[in-house]
Amino acid sequence: MNDNKNMVLAMVLIAIVLFGGSALSERFFPAAGPRTVKVEDGKVKPLPQPNVSPAGAASPAALRARDTVLGETPRVTIQTPSLAGSIDLKGARFDDLVLVRQREGLAKDSPPVRLLSPGGAPNAYFAGFGWTGEGVAVPDANTVWTASSTTLTPATPVTLSWTNPTGQTFQLIVSVDEGYLFTVKQRVANAGSGAVAVRPYGLASRAKKSADPTSWTMHVGPISFLGGKASYDTDWETLDEDRAGVTRDSRGGWLGFTDKYWLTALVPAGDAPIAASFRKSESGAYQADYAGAPVVVAPGQAVTGETRLFAGAKEKTWLDRYETAGITKLSKSIDWGWFEWFMRPIFSLLQWLFHATGNFGVAIICLTFIVRLIMFPIADRQFRSMAGMRRVQPKMKAIQERHKDDKPKLQQEMLKLYQEEKINPAAGCLPILLQIPVFYALYKVLMVSVEMRHQPFALWIKDLSAPDPLTPVNLFGLLDFTPPALLAIGVLPILLGVTMWMQFKLNPAQLDPVQQQVFGIMPWVMMVIMAPFAAGLQLYWVVSNILTIAQQKWLYHRYDMEAGTVILDAKPIKK
Structure with missing residues (x-):
C-alpha cells in the first residue's frame, strides 16, 4: 500500500514538472x-524578428512614418563604426539611432537594430539635455539650434548653439567615440546685463515598454546606479501604479532604460549632487531624468558642465572600458544576478x-x-x-x-x-x-x-x-x-x-x-x-x-x- 502511494505521488510530481514546468x-x-x-x-x-526593436509594441495608426518625421526638421548626421543616425536640431534631441553592428535577424538583408526613434513616429524613444531657469528664457522642445557642422563623427565634434533675446547663449558641445558613448558639454555664456540662475538636466523618454520579457532572473525596464548601488527594483509596473514616480538623490551615478541587450543611460559626469527620477507621463510615455544643482551665471561669465549618454549594445568590452574611464559600475546594466562573482569568469x-x-x-x-x-x-x-x-x-x-x-x-x-x-x-x-x-x-x-x-x-x-x-x-x-x-x-x-x-x-x-x-x-x-x-x-x-x-x-x-x-x-x- 505504501509503495502504491509513493508511486502515485511520484507520478503526480512528474506530471506537475512535465506540464507546469514550461x-x-x-x-x-x-x-x-x-x-x-x-x-x-x-x-x-x-x-523575421519584428520585436527586436526595444520600443516594443505597435503604435497608434495616427502616428506618421519614421522617415516622414525625420525629414521634417534639420538634423546633424551621426556616423561612427558602431552607430548611425542623426540629432534633431529642433529640441536638440538624440532621437534617431541604429546599431550598425547588430542586426535584427539572421537574414543577410536584415536591417540594423534601431535603438532611438523620433517623437511622432512609431515606438518613439529619445534622449535630450537642457536647462531650466527662473526669469530667463531657456531652450525647449521647439527651439531650433544652430549646428557648427552637419556631421558628428569620432574625429569631428559638433557644437549646437542658441541665443535668447536677453543675451544668454546656450551651447551643447557634442562628441562621440567609436563605441556607444556621447559626451555633451553644457555651456551657458551670459552676455546680458544681469545674473541668471539655470539648472542643467538630462532626460530619456520612451513611448512603450520593452518587448523583451522580464523575470526575477533578468531585469528589463528602468535601471540605475545611484547612491553607490545598482537598482533593479523599479519596473514598468511600478511606474504604471505610481504616477508620482520614483525619485532618488545621488552624487553622480547613472540612470536610464535597459532592454535585454540594449541600454540607454544618462551619465552625469563626476560626483556632483543630482536629483534623479523615473516617471510615467500623462501621455503614457516612460521617462528617466535627472537635474543638477542650480548655478548662477554672472554678467560676462560662462559656466560649463559635462554629461554623457550611453546608447548602444551592452557589450562587456565597452562597458568595462567605460568603467575604467570613470563611469561607475556601468557593467551593472547587465543583470548578472547573485552569482556575478562566478559568472564573470565563466x-x-x-x-x-x-x-x-x-x-x-x-x-x-x-x-x-x-x-x-x-x-x-x-x-x-x-x-x-x-x-x-x-x-x-x-x-x-x-x-x-x-x-x-x-x-x-x-x-x-x-x-x-x-x-x-x-x-x-x-x-x-x-x-x-x-x-x-x-x-x-x-x-x-x-x-x-x-x-x-x-x-x-x-x-x-x-x-x-x-x-x-x-x-x-x-x-x-x-x-x-x-x-x-x-x-x-x-x-x-x-x-x-x-x-x-x-x-x-x-x-x-x-x-x-x-x-x-x-x-x-x-x-x-x-x-x-x-x-x-x-x-x-x-x-x-x-x-x-x-x-x-x-x-x-x-x-x-x-x-x-x-x-x-x-x-x-x-x-x-x-x-
Missing part, C-alpha cells in the same frame, strides 16, 4: 531568445575560447571539457563509491529482504554495510551540486550577453541563444507546419534525454522500485522541460552527459578490476 520556467527562467530560424523542406531559413573564459576557436559552439564544448577536467578528482571519488555500490548490491538486496518489515533495523544494517565496504551512497550528489553554478552561469551568459546573440554553431544550429529549431514533430521540416513551442522538441533536447537515460542506466539500481521508476522517467521529463531553452545550454548538457558516460564506464571498469570483481547483471563473479 509555464514556471517562462515566469521565473525565461527559456531563450526568440526563434531566429525555422527548418523548411529540410533547409534552415531565417525568420563569461571571460567563454569569450577567450571563442576568440581562440572562432565558434561559440566549439567554445561551449571546450568549456565542458574544462569543467569535467577540473571536477575529475571529485568524479573519481564519486564513481569509486558508485562502483562499490554496484558490487554490494546483492548484499543490499539480501539485507532488504531480511529486514523489509523492520525499517530501523534495515537502516542500521545498511549503514553497517556501507562502513564495512567503505562506500558513500551520497557521493554521487556532490558533482551534480558543483555543476549547478556552472550550468546557471552558462544559462545567464546565454540569456543576457549580447555577445552570444545570433551566434551560430554548425549544421542547423544558427543561433545558440535560441531553441533548437530541428524537430521530428514536423519530420525535420519536411512537413509544411511549425509545431507549437510545447511540442517542438529539437534534436539536442532528444540527445539530452537519451544521454541522461544512458547515464542513469550505468548507475547502481535503486533498491526502492518507485525511485527506480522515477529515475527511468526523469530523462524524458527533462527532455521536454529543456526543449524551449537556448541551444547553447542544451549543447553543454549533452556534451557533459557524453563525457560523464565515457568517464563512468572507464572508471567503473578500473575500480571493478581493482576490486577483483567483474559486474554482470548486478551479480558478482569472482575472477
Whole structure:
C-alpha cells in the first residue's frame, strides 16, 4: 500500500514538472531568445524578428512614418563604426539611432537594430539635455539650434548653439567615440546685463515598454546606479501604479532604460549632487531624468558642465572600458544576478575560447571539457563509491529482504554495510551540486550577453541563444507546419534525454522500485522541460552527459578490476 502511494505521488510530481514546468520556467527562467530560424523542406531559413526593436509594441495608426518625421526638421548626421543616425536640431534631441553592428535577424538583408526613434513616429524613444531657469528664457522642445557642422563623427565634434533675446547663449558641445558613448558639454555664456540662475538636466523618454520579457532572473525596464548601488527594483509596473514616480538623490551615478541587450543611460559626469527620477507621463510615455544643482551665471561669465549618454549594445568590452574611464559600475546594466562573482569568469573564459576557436559552439564544448577536467578528482571519488555500490548490491538486496518489515533495523544494517565496504551512497550528489553554478552561469551568459546573440554553431544550429529549431514533430521540416513551442522538441533536447537515460542506466539500481521508476522517467521529463531553452545550454548538457558516460564506464571498469570483481547483471563473479 505504501509503495502504491509513493508511486502515485511520484507520478503526480512528474506530471506537475512535465506540464507546469514550461509555464514556471517562462515566469521565473525565461527559456531563450526568440526563434531566429525555422527548418523548411529540410533547409534552415531565417525568420523575421519584428520585436527586436526595444520600443516594443505597435503604435497608434495616427502616428506618421519614421522617415516622414525625420525629414521634417534639420538634423546633424551621426556616423561612427558602431552607430548611425542623426540629432534633431529642433529640441536638440538624440532621437534617431541604429546599431550598425547588430542586426535584427539572421537574414543577410536584415536591417540594423534601431535603438532611438523620433517623437511622432512609431515606438518613439529619445534622449535630450537642457536647462531650466527662473526669469530667463531657456531652450525647449521647439527651439531650433544652430549646428557648427552637419556631421558628428569620432574625429569631428559638433557644437549646437542658441541665443535668447536677453543675451544668454546656450551651447551643447557634442562628441562621440567609436563605441556607444556621447559626451555633451553644457555651456551657458551670459552676455546680458544681469545674473541668471539655470539648472542643467538630462532626460530619456520612451513611448512603450520593452518587448523583451522580464523575470526575477533578468531585469528589463528602468535601471540605475545611484547612491553607490545598482537598482533593479523599479519596473514598468511600478511606474504604471505610481504616477508620482520614483525619485532618488545621488552624487553622480547613472540612470536610464535597459532592454535585454540594449541600454540607454544618462551619465552625469563626476560626483556632483543630482536629483534623479523615473516617471510615467500623462501621455503614457516612460521617462528617466535627472537635474543638477542650480548655478548662477554672472554678467560676462560662462559656466560649463559635462554629461554623457550611453546608447548602444551592452557589450562587456565597452562597458568595462567605460568603467575604467570613470563611469561607475556601468557593467551593472547587465543583470548578472547573485552569482556575478562566478559568472564573470565563466563569461571571460567563454569569450577567450571563442576568440581562440572562432565558434561559440566549439567554445561551449571546450568549456565542458574544462569543467569535467577540473571536477575529475571529485568524479573519481564519486564513481569509486558508485562502483562499490554496484558490487554490494546483492548484499543490499539480501539485507532488504531480511529486514523489509523492520525499517530501523534495515537502516542500521545498511549503514553497517556501507562502513564495512567503505562506500558513500551520497557521493554521487556532490558533482551534480558543483555543476549547478556552472550550468546557471552558462544559462545567464546565454540569456543576457549580447555577445552570444545570433551566434551560430554548425549544421542547423544558427543561433545558440535560441531553441533548437530541428524537430521530428514536423519530420525535420519536411512537413509544411511549425509545431507549437510545447511540442517542438529539437534534436539536442532528444540527445539530452537519451544521454541522461544512458547515464542513469550505468548507475547502481535503486533498491526502492518507485525511485527506480522515477529515475527511468526523469530523462524524458527533462527532455521536454529543456526543449524551449537556448541551444547553447542544451549543447553543454549533452556534451557533459557524453563525457560523464565515457568517464563512468572507464572508471567503473578500473575500480571493478581493482576490486577483483567483474559486474554482470548486478551479480558478482569472482575472477
